Amino acid sequence: MTAVAPRRRRAKLPLLNLVGAAIVSAAVLYVSFFPVAGLPALGAAFNPTTGAWTMAADAQVTDRMLHLSGLQQPVRVVLEKDGTAHVTARTDHDLFVATGYVHAKFRLFQMDLLRRQGAGRLSEIVGKVALDTDRFELQLGLLRTAELEWAQLPASDPLRDALLAYAQGVNDRITEAESTHQLDAMFTLLGYHPQPWTPVDSLLVKGDMTQTLNFTDTPLVMALLNKSLGTDLASEWFPILPPNQQAPYDPGPYGKVEPPQGIATMTAMTDAQSASAQAVYERLAALPAGLVSKGGASNNWAVAGAKSASGGALLAGDPHLHLTLPAIWFQLTQESPGFHTSGVSIPGTPGVLIGHNQHIAWSLTDAQNQQTFFYMEKEDSKTHPGMYFWNGAWRKYITVSYQIPVLGGATEHLTVKWSVHGPVISERGQTTSVWWSGNLPSQDLGVLMNAGRASNWQEFREALRGWYSPTHNFVYADDKGNIGLISAGYYPQVAKGQPWMPMPGTGEYDVTGTIPYDDIPQAYNPPDGIIWSANQRQVTSSYPYYIGTASNFFDPGYRANEIHRVLSQPGKLSASDMQALQTDTHDFLASEIVPVLLQSLSKEQLTPQESTIVQLLRNWDFRMEINSSAATIWSYFYGWYVYEVFNPWWKSRAVPVEMQEISDTLDQDLEAWTLHDPSNRAFSAPGVGSRSAADAQRAAFHKMIPQIAKDLGKDPNSWTWGRVHLRVLENLAEVKGLNYGPRPDRGDGRTPLAAGDYPSTHGPSWRMVVDWGSGTFQGIYPGGQSENPASDWYMDRVDTWFAGRLNPMLTAEQAVAAGGIRTWDMRP
Amino acid sequence: MGHAAVRRYVAIFLAALLALAGVLLGLWWAPFVIGVALGALDRRARIVVPPGAAIGLIAWAIPLAAVHIQYGLGPTTRSLAAIMGFDHQGVLPVVLTLLVGTLLGATGAWLASAGRSALTSARTGT
Numbered sequence: 016m017t018a019v020a021p022r023r024r025r026a027k028l029p030l031l032n033l034v035g036a037a038i039v040s041a042a043v044l045y046v047s048f049f050p051v052a053g054l055p056a057l058g059a060a061f062n063p064t065t066g067a068w069t070m071a072a073d074a075q076v077t078d079r080m081l082h083l084s085g086l087q088q089p090v091r092v093v094l095e096k097d098g099t100a101h102v103t104a105r106t107d108h109d110l111f112v113a114t115g116y117v118h119a120k121f122r123l124f125q126m127d128l129l130r131r132q133g134a135g136r137l138s139e140i141v142g143k144v145a146l147d148t149d150r151f152e153l154q155l156g157l158l159r160t161a162e163l164e165w166a167q168l169p170a171s172d173p174l175r176d177a178l179l180a181y182a183q184g185v186n187d188r189i190t191e192a193e194s195t196h197q198l199d200a201m202f203t204l205l206g207y208h209p210q211p212w213t214p215v216d217s218l219l220v221k222g223d224m225t226q227t228l229n230f231t232d233t234p235l236v237m238a239l240l241n242k243s244l245g246t247d248l249a250s251e252w253f254p255i256l257p258p259n260q261q262a263p264y265d266p267g268p269y270g271k272v273e274p275p276q277g278i279a280t281m282t283a284m285t286d287a288q289s290a291s292a293q294a295v296y297e298r299l300a301a302l303p304a305g306l307v308s309k310g311g312a313s314n315n316w317a318v319a320g321a322k323s324a325s326g327g328a329l330l331a332g333d334p335h336l337h338l339t340l341p342a343i344w345f346q347l348t349q350e351s352p353g354f355h356t357s358g359v360s361i362p363g364t365p366g367v368l369i370g371h372n373q374h375i376a377w378s379l380t381d382a383q384n385q386q387t388f389f390y391m392e393k394e395d396s397k398t399h400p401g402m403y404f405w406n407g408a409w410r411k412y413i414t415v416s417y418q419i420p421v422l423g424g425a426t427e428h429l430t431v432k433w434s435v436h437g438p439v440i441s442e443r444g445q446t447t448s449v450w451w452s453g454n455l456p457s458q459d460l461g462v463l464m465n466a467g468r469a470s471n472w473q474e475f476r477e478a479l480r481g482w483y484s485p486t487h488n489f490v491y492a493d494d495k496g497n498i499g500l501i502s503a504g505y506y507p508q509v510a511k512g513q514p515w516m517p518m519p520g521t522g523e524y525d526v527t528g529t530i531p532y533d534d535i536p537q538a539y540n541p542p543d544g545i546i547w548s549a550n551q552r553q554v555t556s557s558y559p560y561y562i563g564t565a566s567n568f569f570d571p572g573y574r575a576n577e578i579h580r581v582l583s584q585p586g587k588l589s590a591s592d593m594q595a596l597q598t599d600t601h602d603f604l605a606s607e608i609v610p611v612l613l614q615s616l617s618k619e620q621l622t623p624q625e626s627t628i629v630q631l632l633r634n635w636d637f638r639m640e641i642n643s644s645a646a647t648i649w650s651y652f653y654g655w656y657v658y659e660v661f662n663p664w665w666k667s668r669a670v671p672v673e674m675q676e677i678s679d680t681l682d683q684d685l686e687a688w689t690l691h692d693p694s695n696r697a698f699s700a701p702g703v704g705s706r707s708a709a710d711a712q713r714a715a716f717h718k719m720i721p722q723i724a725k726d727l728g729k730d731p732n733s734w735t736w737g738r739v740h741l742r743v744l745e746n747l748a749e750v751k752g753l754n755y756g757p758r759p760d761r762g763d764g765r766t767p768l769a770a771g772d773y774p775s776t777h778g779p780s781w782r783m784v785v786d787w788g789s790g791t792f793q794g795i796y797p798g799g800q801s802e803n804p805a806s807d808w809y810m811d812r813v814d815t816w817f818a819g820r821l822n823p824m825l826t827a828e829q830a831v832a833a834g835g836i837r838t839w840d841m842r843p
Numbered sequence: 844m845g846h847a848a849v850r851r852y853v854a855i856f857l858a859a860l861l862a863l864a865g866v867l868l869g870l871w872w873a874p875f876v877i878g879v880a881l882g883a884l885d886r887r888a889r890i891v892v893p894p895g896a897a898i899g900l901i902a903w904a905i906p907l908a909a910v911h912i913q914y915g916l917g918p919t920t921r922s923l924a925a926i927m928g929f930d931h932q933g934v935l936p937v938v939l940t941l942l943v944g945t946l947l948g949a950t951g952a953w954l955a956s957a958g959r960s961a962l963t964s965a966r967t968g969t
Contacts, residue, residue: 029957029964032888036957040875040950047872047943054927058947061940062871063906067923068940071914196869204926752925804922 055204067200074806079839081191085112085183086843092117093827096835098800098808100347101827110351111177111365113841115184115212118345121801121808122362123188124199125341125747126220127209129363133157133219133226138427139420140205146419146427151302153417154431154438156454157226161218163456173353174461178214181365185212199802201748220363221460225453227336229386229485231308232299233568236672238292238516242284243670250281252697253680255515256556257565258687261572262579264488264500264546265536265553281513291391291445292517293671298441305337309676312570312769312777313380314549314597315488316578320496322544324587325788330492331593332369332378333779335769339747340755340810342798344781348827356467357824359781359796366464369781370824371792374470375493376785380548382486382502382536383570385563386452388509390436390520391445403434403446406522410435436520447517450526452505457483472499472539479503480532488536488548494787500546501537502553506530506562515564530560545582549767551575566680573603573765590786590793597782598819599767604686605649606637611689612652615709616716625720627731639763639770641737648734650763651723655715657681663700682765736761741774744797744813746804753804755797755813768819784821793821855881855894862902862948874899874944878951886960891952899948904941 045051047058060066076094083090088105090113095101100117104110118126131137135153137145152158168175189209192198202209241249284292299307315332323329336343344359349367358370369378393404402409412432419427432439434448441447458481465478466489475491479501486504491497507514512524536553538546550570554562563569580603581596582588609632616629628648635645661674661681674681688695693708727734737759746753757774764771769778783794797816801808815822823829830836858877865873878895885891910916920933929935 029886029961033954033957033961036888036950036954040954043943043946043950044872044875047947057939057943058871061936061943062866063903063910063940064866065869065871066940067926068907068910068916068919070922071910071916071919074918075914200923200926750926752928752931753922804925805918 050206056206059206060204065196065203067203069197069203070200070803070805073197073199074801074803076808076837078837080842081839082842083112083116083184083187084843085180085187086841088843090841091827092839092841093830094837094839095825095830095833097811097822099825099830100345100800101350101825101830102347103350103827105351107173107351107353108176108180110349110354111180112184112187114347114349114360114365115181115186116188116841117184117347118360118362119185119188119192119212121803122341122345123185123192123209123802124201125802126185126212126216126363127202128747129220129223130212130216133161133223134216135417135419138424139422140207142422143424146421147301148303148306149419150427150429151306151440153419153429154440155226155230155449155451156431156433156438157219157222158215159415160454160456161215161222164218164458165215167456168458172458172461174458174464175214177365177464178217178460181217182212182214217364217460220361222453224361225485227305227308228381229308229383230306230451230453231385231387231568232296233385233564233566234387234389234514234516235292235296235299236677237564237566238284238289239296239672240670240677241281241516242289242292243668243672244664245668246281246283248664252684253564253566253677255561255564257552257569257572257683259572259683260576261551262547262575263536263552263554264548264575265502265538266555267557269554269558270531270534281516284516287445288391288517291441291443291447292389294443294445295389295441295447295517298443312550312574312764312771314547314574314578314767314769314779315378315380315490315500316545316547316582316593316596317490317492317498317500318582318588318593319498319540319544320788322588323496323786323788324589325786326496327494327786327788327790328492328496328498329588329590329593329787330376330378330490330498330785331597331783332380332490333597333782334369334379335778336780338742338744338776338778338780338797340744340753340798340804341747341802342780342796344796344798345800346794346796346824348824350827353468354464357792357826358783359794364460366460367467368463369783370467371785372467372470373494375472375475375491376783376787376792377466377475378490378783379487380490381550382488382504382548382553383550383563383568384486384502384504384506385514385561385568386484386486386505386507388436388450388507388514388526389517390434390448390450390524391517392434392436392439392448392520394446404521405435412439434520436525448520450507452484452507455483455505457481459483471495472497475499476501476537476539488553490546490548492785492787496787497540498544498546499537499539500548502535502548504535506535506560508560514561515566530562534560543583545579547575547578547582549574549578565683566677571604571679571683571686571765574767574769577601577603577767590784590789590791593784593786594782594793594819594821596767597779597784598761600639600761600763601767602637602639602646602649602763602765604653604682604765605635607686608653608689609635609637609649611708612712612716615712619713624724624729624731625716628720631731638761639736639740639766640761641735641740641759643736644732644734646736646763647723647727647739648719648731650736650739651719652715653682655719655722656712657685659711659715659718660685660697660700663703664697667701739773740770742770742778742817743774743776744810745776747802755810758817760817779816782816782821783824792824794824795821854884855898858894859898859901862898863905866902866906871903872947874902874948875951877902878948878953879955882952882955882957883959886956886963888953888956888960891956892949895952896945896949899951900941900945902948903944907937907940
């Protein structure tokens with residue numbers, strides 16, 4: 016017995032060894048071939064020849080000769096030292112093939128993310144974490160709209176060939192990248208391959224932008240405010256027309272003189288309506304940032320040749336968007352028989368969105384008019400299941416089914432119901448559908464291409480006649496000294512009702528059409544020679560159409576006021592003045608309120624610390640500069656002032672909307688009351704007794720000091736703005752280690768150099784200044800041309816952008832003359 | 844050094860070349876296959892696993908070194924580290940990469956030698 020046991024053990028050892036080897040080998044092979052615990056498949060992802068290390072080779076850009084199957088003629092691409100691309104083609108078709116190739120070479124992963132977002136296919140690559148987003152996008156209908164747009168595009172429309180050619184170029188690059196193992200490393204790390212690009216994908220990317228800029232939840236917010244605050248306060252505090260003084264660019268006279276017909280004053284909501292609004296609001300609030308527009312912030316303006324130092328028209332534009340790495344923009348010039356454009360494009364779309372051609376320059380800001388309407392559908396599940404009542408009859412919902420592949424999970428089945436108003440987005444209690452102008456099939460990309468080919472105002476204006484959504488303020492300046500601004504797009508009009516809140520879906524309150532093109536806000540060669548927009552309401556109170564309320568549709572107007580103040584000063588203006596105004600940190604609201612505050616404190620017994628604070632404010636130039644302590648004090652003060660006045664109301668009325676969400680409107684109210692109605696009943700909230708604006712200011716002043724001291728120390732001189740106000744450029748794939756910043760930065764949410772929030776992640780995504788007199792064109796965006804973080808072009812423009820400087824926008828010939836270029840010769 | 848030892852080193856060298864060629868052709872799992880072939884030659888793990896590991900290391904390290912010489916790996920390693928949440932500790936992706944290559948070669952050799960050992964044991968009953 017004892018002699019046999021060791022032999023048995025020896026006999027078992029090889030088997031145990033084999034089992035051990037098999038287990039370890041299986042584990043190594045498994046983690047090499049498959050992603051585990053958040054890590055990519057290690058073998059596929061990290062091998063040095065086809066894995067993520069290829070980003071090192073991809074980061075090197077050299078002179079090349081390459082063949083693209085979609086080309087008809089040779090094309091030349093010149094890449095500047097900073098990667099700005101100059102595409103020169105002999106046919107328009109080839110121009111778009113080459114543009115597609117260039118975009119995909121530098122931004123393919125970004126493009127894939129954008130189309131996946133619009134198509135509700137993010138879960139396929141990141142798992143169930145994106146499932147809510149995918150469900151919502153498919154419900155909202157971007158994919159459906161893009162498919163309709165493509166289906167409705169006539170065969171003879173030049174946009175059709177442009178989109179097909181562009182897709183061909185993208186696919187040429189995908190094929191090349193796969194064969195040379197140089198797909199962007201994120202594909203490798205996430206373990207998937209990009210599908211071929213299609214024209215619908217380009218239309219989806221455009222749809223993403225529309226959604227980001229004008230799909231709003233404002234009517235739901237208004238409903239909740241109405242219910243909680245009461246109709247009287249809600250209508251007083253959240254009016255249609257802004258309560259403060261603003262600077263509309265189109266002062267009239269207007270083409271139609273009757274007041275808006277059928278638009279009601281605010282009335283009370285029922286409990287059911289309120290509950291419905293609450294349900295939809297919560298659903299939208301739970302979505303990731305960026306899917307619901309929370310108000311825009313962009314600037315543009317133009318100065319006529321007569322008011323310009325160079326004698327030629329000036330134009331400046333800086334659209335404010337989420338600042339990401341890679342940026343939303345890709346800079347290029349396009350030269351072909353039909354196109355001579357230079358500016359910035361959105362990867363995934365074929366043309367230049369903001370820029371100039373040989374004769375005109377243009378830029379955009381969001382026009383902000385109401386483009387989202389919520390309808391409460393009338394249903395009777397007992398007698399008419401699956402139907403809704405509209406225009407006197409019961410109708411069946413249209414249903415559309417989708418499959419959502421989920422990485423690491425079962426495919427999700429989704430059925431979307433559509434009423435005549437649009438997709439149903441909530442069935443909790445009350446079925447609610449949404450009418451959104453982004454769901455109107457349009458050919459906006461073709462409109463942009465035509466606008467880019469215009470050579471004068473008439474052609475430009477006519478090209479924009481077909482623009483739908485998002486409505487934009489298109490500023491214009493040409494080589495003849497003319498300037499113009501037109502807020503092109505769809506302006507939904509309802510027959511009657513309260514469009515700023517959810518409305519009954521029975522037909523009487525439907526969107527009936529849009530404002531006639533000749534009546535939309537616009538101006539051409541105004542007598543004072545200046546024109547500007549900064550998301551403010553474009554028109555005065557006498558404008559005869561409903562275009563949205565002051566509450567969270569339009570900007571409070573401080574940037575517009577400041578821009579108007581600077582531009583309207585006597586004397587001639589130069590390109591450098593434009594550049595300075597783009598980085599202007601003068602807080603218009605502060606310049607109004609701080610003197611009033613100082614007056615309110617003038618008879619107060621102040622501590623030495625308080626006296627220092629007052630002195631800092633007294634000496635302040637109202638500029639939100641990094642080294643300014645007064646800027647910090649002002650920012651804290653106004654936040655406390657808003658809180659002091661409104662929070663008692665919020666508590667006593669149990670308002671379910673965060674004050675931060677509607678801060679733009681509260682800022683306007685408080686500004687107007689402080690300056691013109693200091694005894695407004697709002698200051699005497701329940702529980703605080705009767706008081707005036709000055710009383711509230713003093714209370715806020717005394718309460719804010721301990722808070723700042725706690726955050727920044729006791730010495731007011733050390734409370735510099737740069738300590739609390741930081742800027743971050745966020746990596747698009749949400750890889751924090753690839754962010755830029757946080758870095759102290761100037762400006763705030765009310766200055767032309769827009770930098771709201773803490774840290775600020777939105778702001779001037781592209782700055783452009785054009786001077787037709789000297790023939791100079793300049794621009795900059797924060798980031799770089801390449802999405803590859805190992806590339807020199809990943810964030811090479813950031814420091815220049817932070818410094819407020821601009822780069823020259825060269826032609827291909829100028830770029831060659833400047834040297835340091837790479838050239839790609841493309842052949843069929 | 845005897846003929847057997849020379850033959851062994853030559854075999855290992857050729858195996859390493861073969862694995863390297865496979866990796867350069869995009870067959871990143873080649874070290875595992877070569878390791879299996881190597882392991883099948885000898886049932887003693889202590890004899891085949893170290894060369895298997897070395898083959899895996901060489902087959903992945905040389906292309907990585909070539910990338911470094913040609914393009915420079917600094918920005919890439921830092922980027923990969925950031926993506927993986929290693930806070931720009933650029934050395935970690937390099938270590939991880941070399942570790943994966945090494946493990947592929949070593950486990951291939953171990954698995955095959957263990958299989959041969961078990962087979963031999965089953966045949967001989969020892």
